[in-house]
Amino acid sequence: MPLEPLSTDHDDGLWEASRPPEVWTWVSEQPATRDSFGRYLDAARAATAARTEFAFATVSQIGIAYPDSPLSKSAGTVPAV
Numbered sequence: 756m757p758l759e760p761l762s763t764d765h766d767d768g769l770w771e772a773s774r775p776p777e778v779w780t781w782v783s784e785q786p787a788t789r790d791s792f793g794r795y796l797d798a799a800r801a802a803t804a805a806r807t808e809f810a811f812a813t814v815s816q817i818g819i820a821y822p823d824s825p826l827s828k829s830a831g832t833v834p835a836v
Contacts, residue, residue: 761800761810766793769812 759765770792772778779785786792799810 756813756815758811759814761812765812
């Protein structure tokens, strides 16, 4: 699955993909509302702009790689080196 820099274009799909609680198993912050989730994504984009981490979305094309999986619309961050 391709990785794309996290943009506001990903917000709606990521919100939907983030609803199952198991998505947040290994994440300390667990935004429960759309507003808090938006702030969470904005903070990730700000950290990317500051080059302290790199926020990305994994994107699958419908019909190619597990389109029903929550992981097909997930986002993550990795520390900047």
